[in-house]
Amino acid sequence: MALTIDELRAIADALRKAAEEIDAYLDDNYQKITRPEYEFLNETFKELIYASSVFTTKAVGLVIEDLKNPAADIKNVIDKAKEEIKKLKLVGDVIKFVAGLADLAAGIMSRDPKAIVTAISNLLNQITQKKQN
């Protein structure tokens, strides 16, 4: 059974703690042990640190796998946002063809409040509908 991310991290931490205990032992006892004993413990310390780094690397690898789905979701949202930005920038072009704009101007010219209100409402509908197309 494969190890989980939390298990990999727990192992990495445990390996480093074991290394730190050896480090503390060496600090307290280096003058009391023989050279070969010192070298052996020093090497063991380095092995534990190396192993801890290996498990940290494995844990990060698994998390990156987990990040694939939310990353894909964000990409979809970005693509949609870019589409909306393009549409908004094109509003200037669209407005030329929006009949409601001409009606609005005509309503204002005619000084007819009802025509103005109707024209504003139609303009709103036309612009938002064009965006959805």
Next chain:
Amino acid sequence: MMRSMTQKRRWLLAGMASCIVVLAASCTDLTAVRDWSKMSLEATQYNEIVTTYTNTPERLKKYDPAKPWDNMIADRKNQGEALKQILSLVSDYMAALATLSADGIVDYSKDVDSLKTSIGNLNAKISQDTLGAVGSLVKEILGAVVKAYQAKQVADIVEKANDPLQVILRADLRQIVDRDFRSDLANEKDLLTRYYKSFWQKDMTSAAAKEALGEGRTCPAAKEALEEWKEERLEQNAKRVKALDAYLKVLDAVASGHQKLYDNRNKLDAKTLIKDLYSLVEEMQKQITILVKS
């Protein structure tokens, strides 16, 4: 008759003014959203923290050259690229949000001006003043309509992006930085400290060794130099840890800000939201300064 025409004009202008006031009231000011997005974009472009992680095996190789670090170097290089791509996605999202909330994203002034010209050409009796007034009114109304649509689009993408963004920022990415990158720097600190200590400790093992070597091979001056280099390396390590802490605060500010946008997506210019967003902008600015100095 003149009097009734003036009165009619007054009513007309009052009516139009009311329409504009109503439309303007329904307009959402997206300035705070834009400013927060731009700061989040700047903050998430900082990816030195990933480079520090991917380069760790290269640095540790100096202190323990016998280990097969090259395999780890290759794995971390791939991981670094993947992490930078994810950070880049978050930056891209913030850039899109900033653009979508920007003022002046739509420029239709030329179209309104050309419409005025067309109307003027059709009806020569219309005065320039009236045409000017019509043009201004149409621009105001269009502006209000477009702003309302813009706010709706911002709310829409904030709603769609919030869940995956929170997973990335609050859970996975945050854990990588807080647990794995931190663990890595702790390994580096332990390894380099032992490396410098072992130079002189190994020569001081047992009285017999001391006697044989004559108070050890390592002279006081060399020991002092070793101590200095060790302190320098430890200082660099401490700076990296500080950068890590600053980066976590950045991730938290971005996640928190976006959650607040999501919670207030139907009222993106609410006073409390604006206040919160600008407070997060300040926090991010502070942390970016720390990141840049580290």
